Amino acid sequence: MAYLYDCHVHTSETSWCGMISAAEMVRLYAQAGYTGIVITDHYFQQYFESLPQKLWEEKIAVFLEGYRAAYAEGQARGLEVLLGVELRFHNRIEDYLVYGITPEFLVDHPRLYEHTVESFFEFSRNHNLLVVQAHPFRPGQAPARPAYLDGVEVYNGNPRHNSSNHLALDFARRYNLIQISGSDAHQLTDVGVGGIYLDRRVSSSQEFAAYLRENPVPTRKTTETAAVGM
Ligand SMILES: [Zn+2]
Ligand SMILES: [Zn+2]
Numbered sequence: 001m002a003y004l005y006d007c008h009v010h011t012s013e014t015s016w017c018g019m020i021s022a023a024e025m026v027r028l029y030a031q032a033g034y035t036g037i038v039i040t041d042h043y044f045q046q047y048f049e050s051l052p053q054k055l056w057e058e059k060i061a062v063f064l065e066g067y068r069a070a071y072a073e074g075q076a077r078g079l080e081v082l083l084g085v086e087l088r089f090h091n092r093i094e095d096y097l098v099y100g101i102t103p104e105f106l107v108d109h110p111r112l113y114e115h116t117v118e119s120f121f122e123f124s125r126n127h128n129l130l131v132v133q134a135h136p137f138r139p140g141q142a143p144a145r146p147a148y149l150d151g152v153e154v155y156n157g158n159p160r161h162n163s164s165n166h167l168a169l170d171f172a173r174r175y176n177l178i179q180i181s182g183s184d185a186h187q188l189t190d191v192g193v194g195g196i197y198l199d200r201r202v203s204s205s206q207e208f209a210a211y212l213r214e215n216p217v218p219t220r221k222t223t224e225t226a227a228v229g230m
Contacts, residue, residue, distance in 0.1 A: 003198045004196070005080070005196055007180045009182070009183065010184070011066025015186070018186050020186070021069070022073065023070070025037070025185065028191045029191065030074075036074075037081060038082045038084040060110075064103055083103065085106075086098075087120075089114075090113050095133070096132065097132040098130065099209040100127070100209035101205055131151070132178065135153055135184070152180070153168060154168045155220055157194035181222055194222060197221065
């Protein structure tokens with residue numbers, strides 16, 4: 001029995017580029033037979049500075065609107081909805097998927113984008129977070145030094161970008177990094193093309209991170225394997 005999770009999903013409530021509401025996303029993933037999804041909305045400096053709210057806690061409440069709506073719908077439909085972020089640091093254009101967080105953590109640790117990838121990795125050790133670089137070989141982006149990563153998104157399903165997934169897979173294998181697969185779902189055609197198979201159900205972002213530490217190379221769902229019915 002395998003439990004399919006998508007590691008990289010956006011909501012239109014929170015991500016400017018998202019085209020599908022959280023509740024609709026959950027409905028689509030439940031229909032597609034997934035056990036769970038991780039909501040990884042974009043977390044970056046310009047987003048938070050654009051919000052009219054003054055207090056950080058209020059800004060995070062706005063940021064979490066997509067996750068909270070997805071979670072509520074997930075409860076109704078039996079889909080596990082976990083919290084992650086797709087984090088971009090102030091000084092770079094690469095993106096990092098972060099797992100092992102809670103809403104309270106995001107309130108208590110403001111402006112994570114002020115870190116660099118190096119300082120964030122050290123910070124992540126003290127908070128038991130998992131740091132996974134998203135699509136590191138997209139044009140204009142570059143992989144971080146492997147010493148500052150737990151893992152790599154070796155399959156990114158977004159069809160509107162050339163992510164050179166084969167290079168990401170080579171990189172992860174060479175440096176023994178955790179390998180994940182995500183749809184990077186923003187719109188209908190993206191839904192359910194990626195994901196990983198777990199051998200048990202997990203119900204929180206921390207459990208998800210712990211699972212990946214124990215199982216660094218989970219079986220991946222990609223469009224290729226999806227075509228043969230895996
Ligand atoms: Zn996006
Ligand atoms: Zn994304």
